[in-house]
Amino acid sequence: MSGDAGISTVQPAVIDSGARYYRWAVAGAFFSNGFVTGSWALHIPLMMSRLGVSEGVFGLLILVFGLGALAAMGLCGPLLARYGSDRVTKSFAVGVAFWLIVVALTNNLYLAVPVLFMLGAVFGGMDVAMNANAVAVEKTLGRALMSSSHGFWSLGGFAGSALGSFYLHYQGAFSHAVLVSVIAGIIMLITLPRLVMDRQQQTSEKIRFRLPNQPVIYLIGMMALFAMVPEGAVLDWAAVYIQQAFSADLTTAGYGYAAFSATMALVRFLGDGVRNRFGAVRTFRVSIIIAAAGLFVSGFAPHAWIAILAFAVAGLGVANIVPIIFSAAGNQSGIHAGTALSLVTLMGYSGILVAPSLIGYIGGYIGFGPVYMVLALMLVVVFMLSSLASAADQKRE
Template sequence: MHPQTVPSTEPPPEARRARVAVSTLFFVNGFTYTNAVPWLPVIKDSLGLTNAELGLAIAAMPFGAILTGMLAGPLIHWFGSGRTAVGTSLISLGALPFIALAQNWWMLAAALFVMGSADAWTDSAQNSHGLRVQRRYRRSIINTFHAVWSLAAVSGGLLGAVMAGSGVPILWHLAGVTAVLVVVNVAISRMLLPGPENSERADGVNGHDGSRARVPARSVLLLVMLGVLLMAAGGIEDSAASWGAVYMSTELGAPLFLAAMPFVACQAMMTVGRLVGDRVTDRFGAVAVGHASGLLSAGGLAFALLLPHPVTTVIGFGVMGLGVSTLFPLALAAAGNIPGVRTGDGVTVVGWLGRAGFLAFPPLVGYLADTLTLGSALWAIAAAGVAAFLLASALRPRS
């Protein structure tokens, strides 16, 4: 079953403008914090932090997202997804220079906590507004938004690395990035779609009149299934960053440069998958793509673990990245279209559970690795791919 019917006419001009605006919001979101990542060793030394203290400060970011992320639904309902996305993105940008201004651990952790909270709100709001634009296009475009985010994250990290390596003061760099992105955010804010959040939905939910129909039990079940699907996707996506290099160096004896390649391969193939994901979804339907994504995720990592060699490991993590690439966009799109559930609420709840997967899987794999071996522990990630395959039926479009 195809999720949308490709129209014979071009989308209206306001939808095309809004698509550019949402793509820009995704770029700003992916570009913001990644500019600071290459500076973390410098920050650690300048503040005299231990590894544990730096790790705890960085953990304030996902902690803020988990603790306050569910506020995104009410914010979207009160102010609309477009205004919420722009406003909360400005909060993230406002926190960025304070990473450079931090004089101690508490100031650094506080800046990252605010950034994590605002990032969670922006993520839900920009995806919700992206779904409004997608409904006007009458075909899948959600994957390309996430592809833009991936490209922005890589670009931000590269710019940060260049600035840190060239001796530019960290405050000049982060304040300059903030100033430019604030101007960009304000400039595109008028290009977003006007009107209430239910404008493009036939079931009329998500209005601003204060009414709220009782959510059907079937819709609640779909919400739970999609949430578990995204938890699995979060664990899969995180595994390359958290364990790829460790597995290559400790289990396979790879040198440091080669040890970084599973993460690079995973991110590169994720970007490729998101660039082609919309066309594949329109051709084969969200459920078929979800099934294939789960199989590729599980199969790619199983290939790496069954044939333990640096080359096969890099290939396996790349296949895994291709598989997981469409799970987040498609699950958020399905959550935003559940009958009887407001778009912002569905995206917020499922996205929150996805972030929980990013937090839950690293300690789980670490515990299993200490008990068994890292190679054995990573089968938990392959199992998450199987779970994604089994839950892909929840991606079927509902009306």
């Protein structure tokens, strides 16, 4: 089969009998993925110490993790078109649930390279697949739920980091990894069997990996790239900016991303209702204006707390931009949702992987204030393409 052929269909019998479970099944996928992601973040300093490497060397290992994620994202399109997002999500979920145990047992630098590549691959593959399933549920139920699905991911990340911060101190890395795997595995066993089935009819044709030939999907991918670069810039450099520009202490500096992520998570749970009422395009445009305003003000803020408040405002806007982009990608006519989401996710996350190092280099010369102002202007490009978000409102076929 071709990765571009057709739009995924949902089996009517399954819709009638289990539709009420689909929303919570995909929420369970997002939560469990976020839970393990938040837990993995806490293992980074422990693994660095266990391997006996510097921050620079481990930075290269993080790059390997990112390359694994991008590789899996790029290969997911035809897998989703052939097997359906429910099966692909479940397959990658097994790795997400249990691979952290392998990470906790890894104490050799050379083994760490393939281990972290595979860790990134299972995270990246599940990310694309569960977003594709969320699109299928939106079509099935005829209403938005992508924003709150991403909200469940944020909630899972918070739960994973909160539990791990306490447990790791007393029990160690391996015990913590086992506990995370058990909790994530239980959540997945309860929820993932209820995922909506959106697979195409099975064929005997081989899976072919090729790029889509619809120009619009690359424009949507560019929107994802330009929208996710600012998010990565706040994640990686907000604390440094606040500390350097305002001579703030480390605690105060850390509030920048904390405020950004808190407002983003909160608004993601509210975003679906707003989008259902006002439509994807209007919600998208207002979100971009809010996000751009927050980033722009943060760039010339006269005081640390004004910059922190500006980052909080930016989080309000950023919250619903990427979920709407993903919904729009998954609803494009003439291209399978999984193929579209694979490309758009790959383009978007490549910005988070590559851009922070470039931003850090530029910020070291001109300061991070001007950088955030330029990033706000990048969102103007996304605003100019906002009419493409109308596909996110496509209802059940």
